[in-house]
Amino acid sequence: MNSLPFLTMPAHQVPAAIAEHLATAEEQIDAIVSYAGRPSFANTFEALEKTLQQVEVAVNCVETVEAVAGSAALREAWMVSEPAVTRFWNTLYLNERLWSCLDSFARSDTARSLPADKQRHMEKVLREFKRQGAGLLDRHKQVLAQIDAELQRATSRFEHNLIDAMNAFAFYLEDERDLAGLPNWVRKQTRAEARNRGCEGHCFTLKAGLVSAVLECAESQSLRRVIWTAFNSVAAAPPFDNRPVINRILDLRRRRARLLGDVCFSEHVLRDRMIGSPVAVLAFLEALMEKTRPFFDREVAQLRGFAVSTVGKRGEPIAPYDEVYLSEGLRRERYHFDQEELRPYFPLSAVLEGIFEIISRLFGCRVVEKTGEDLWHPDARGFEVIGPDGRLVGRFLGDFYARPGKREGAWVRTLEWKPPSGPQTIALITNFLPPGPDRPCLLAHREVQSLFHEFGHLLHFLLSRASTRALSADEVAWDFVEVPSQLFANWSWEESALRLFARHWQTGAPLPADNIAAVRRSRDFGIARDQMRQIGIAHLDIALHTGWPQLQGGDATAFARDLLQDHVLGDLPEEYALICRFMHAFKDPEGSASGYYGYLWSEVMEADIFSDFQTQGLFNKKLGNKLKTTVLGAGDSRDAQDLFLAFKGRPPDIGALLRRNGMVR
Numbered sequence: 080m081n082s083l084p085f086l087t088m089p090a091h092q093v094p095a096a097i098a099e100h101l102a103t104a105e106e107q108i109d110a111i112v113s114y115a116g117r118p119s120f121a122n123t124f125e126a127l128e129k130t131l132q133q134v135e136v137a138v139n140c141v142e143t144v145e146a147v148a149g150s151a152a153l154r155e156a157w158m159v160s161e162p163a164v165t166r167f168w169n170t171l172y173l174n175e176r177l178w179s180c181l182d183s184f185a186r187s188d189t190a191r192s193l194p195a196d197k198q199r200h201m202e203k204v205l206r207e208f209k210r211q212g213a214g215l216l217d218r219h220k221q222v223l224a225q226i227d228a229e230l231q232r233a234t235s236r237f238e239h240n241l242i243d244a245m246n247a248f249a250f251y252l253e254d255e256r257d258l259a260g261l262p263n264w265v266r267k268q269t270r271a272e273a274r275n276r277g278c279e280g281h282c283f284t285l286k287a288g289l290v291s292a293v294l295e296c297a298e299s300q301s302l303r304r305v306i307w308t309a310f311n312s313v314a315a316a317p318p319f320d321n322r323p324v325i326n327r328i329l330d331l332r333r334r335r336a337r338l339l340g341d342v343c344f345s346e347h348v349l350r351d352r353m354i355g356s357p358v359a360v361l362a363f364l365e366a367l368m369e370k371t372r373p374f375f376d377r378e379v380a381q382l383r384g385f386a387v388s389t390v391g392k393r394g395e396p397i398a399p400y401d402e403v404y405l406s407e408g409l410r411r412e413r414y415h416f417d418q419e420e421l422r423p424y425f426p427l428s429a430v431l432e433g434i435f436e437i438i439s440r441l442f443g444c445r446v447v448e449k450t451g452e453d454l455w456h457p458d459a460r461g462f463e464v465i466g467p468d469g470r471l472v473g474r475f476l477g478d479f480y481a482r483p484g485k486r487e488g489a490w491v492r493t494l495e496w497k498p499p500s501g502p503q504t505i506a507l508i509t510n511f512l513p514p515g516p517d518r519p520c521l522l523a524h525r526e527v528q529s530l531f532h533e534f535g536h537l538l539h540f541l542l543s544r545a546s547t548r549a550l551s552a553d554e555v556a557w558d559f560v561e562v563p564s565q566l567f568a569n570w571s572w573e574e575s576a577l578r579l580f581a582r583h584w585q586t587g588a589p590l591p592a593d594n595i596a597a598v599r600r601s602r603d604f605g606i607a608r609d610q611m612r613q614i615g616i617a618h619l620d621i622a623l624h625t626g627w628p629q630l631q632g633g634d635a636t637a638f639a640r641d642l643l644q645d646h647v648l649g650d651l652p653e654e655y656a657l658i659c660r661f662m663h664a665f666k667d668p669e670g671s672a673s674g675y676y677g678y679l680w681s682e683v684m685e686a687d688i689f690s691d692f693q694t695q696g697l698f699n700k701k702l703g704n705k706l707k708t709t710v711l712g713a714g715d716s717r718d719a720q721d722l723f724l725a726f727k728g729r730p731p732d733i734g735a736l737l738r739r740n741g742m743v744r
């Protein structure tokens with residue numbers, strides 16, 4: 080039986096149940112602010128925490144099931160409830176009585192004598208209230224509310240323009256010869272698309288898988304050019320033009336930051352991150368770029384050499400629409416390695432057992448499947464994680480197979496907290512190809528890697544022993560949250576780990592050693608070009624949010640093109656407008672904007688931590704325990720830099736990432 084009613088609640092009951100939860104929460108908040116006795120941590124911050132936790136558990140469960148169960152009824156039910164939930168949060172932060180109740184308790188002598196974790200809890204809550212406008216003058220609050228509403232509109236306009244512009248594109252080909260090199264599924268899909276539109280031949284759209292298939296495989300350069308150009312200039316012209324929308328978003332974000340006392344948006348959001356400031360981000364990117372540049376140049380030279388030997392282009396620069404094609408060709412020539420051929424060695428059940436074995440060796444925890452749980456879909460499975468002392472550490476609900484209506488991708492989400500130190504429940508969602516009549520669920524290596532990644536998040540969330548939800552692992556600084564997940568993914572590349580589980584599902588034969596070597600080598604292929612591009616995008620994400628509107632006379636598209644030109648190999652054409660589909664920065668009012676650097680930043684940290692396992696043993700239990708006590712178990716009870724320091728004894732070193740990526744001379 081599951082203890083979370085929202086996971087299996089019939090859709091028609093959801094709106095009333097959510098409304099009831101919100102009403103109860105509002106009553107409890109009223110009780111907090113009208114309490115006449117002596118204020119204490121328990122009747123202020125802790126009481127609020129308990130109230131918010133109930134709301135979050137309900138919302139997390141409904142949102143998760145809505146995303147994976149794919150029922151139209153639940154989607155509709157959630158559309159009714161969602162605005163009420165948004166309203167609840169907005170009112171909460173602007174509740175003047177609540178703010179003064181919290182703020183005045185935090186200033187009291189009683190509060191100042193509380194232990195460090197409670198101090199941190201109070202600081203975090205107050206900071207969040209301030210970021211949402213608490214404590215501002217009334218007229219400033221009004222301006223802030225206006226800005227927020229406009230930002231909401233502008234960012235959804237950005238997303239809708241992009242979707243509409245993507246959908247509006249269609250390119251028709253009649254001659255089969257133009258399809259040379261493309262896999263069969265592309266031919267089928269484009270033929271079906273044309274037929275749907277009442278046309279002969281093939282119709283190319285900008286669907287994600289299709290774009291990369293064309294860029295990787297199409298022998299026709301003109302097809303590659305058409306698709307590349309369309310993809311990289313999408314939403315950059317009327318009627319779905321994101322250029323003015325971007326200007327508007329940047330302007331609103333800058334005004335919002337100023338109103339709250341910061342000079343620019345980046346400064347405003349990075350204050351609470353591990354890295355601390357835009358200046359620190361730029362210095363980090365600069366240092367990484369300097370080290371990456373020589374390897375980037377070397378890879379570019381190799382690709383040029385390959386271009387000369389295959390397509391006979393002597394001395395000409397490589398066009399941007401040829402890069403992926405040439406790069407794939409060179410990769411195939413070097414490694415003869417096809418992800419698909421390895422699937423039989425990675426049945427899901429064996430990969431899971433392998434992961435459980437690694438968890439047991441490193442952390443002494445056992446994972447046990449619990450059958451007979453009542454969940455949102457027959458494919459969803461319940462698991463328990465048992466600690467070395469035999470106590471329940473937490474539960475997770477795994478839903479592994481793709482099915483119609485289920486949201487794509489892989490992710491984990493906390494459904495329920497039970498602090499202090501109580502077991503949590505977490506959803507683990509992936510979208511693997513379901514088993515067929517004659518074979519089990521078989522994974523490509525990139526999916527194995529992604530499953531390890533999600534288990535890294537899962538372990539972080541489950542092992543955290545924080546005293547409250549506000550200090551749990553879910554709440555760590557955004558530029559640290561990917562460290563445990565990326566760290567755990569390292570095991571999926573290591574021979575001794577692969578030996579534990581990579582076996583042919585029919586013959587039981589282990590994955591051949593030369594396949595393992597090929598998997599490992601292909602990981603580094605093109606890595607400097609990739610890293611260089613990432614650095615460029617991360618730099619752009621900061622530059623836009625610090626220098627606006629002085630950039631290039633207000634033309635953000637031209638500014639972005641010039642900046643990125645330094646990070647790619649071919650000449651970017653005039654119409655290049657990646658920025659108009661830069662969802663990461665523009666799809667939410669704040670979201671992950673100014674945070675792109677975080678991928679590289681956390682890679683540096685996880686590579687640095689992982690190097691200890693490489694030298695002291697991949698299954699070294701002592702080291703696993705150290706990781707558990709210093710990083711995973713700490714949740715957000717201390718600043719991220721302190722967690723890292725506690726494990727490594729020094730600040731992060733970019734050398735670790737460079738060494739792992741083979742960028743050492």
Ligand SMILES: [Zn+2]
Nearest residue numbers: 532536561564
């Ligand atoms: Zn992740």
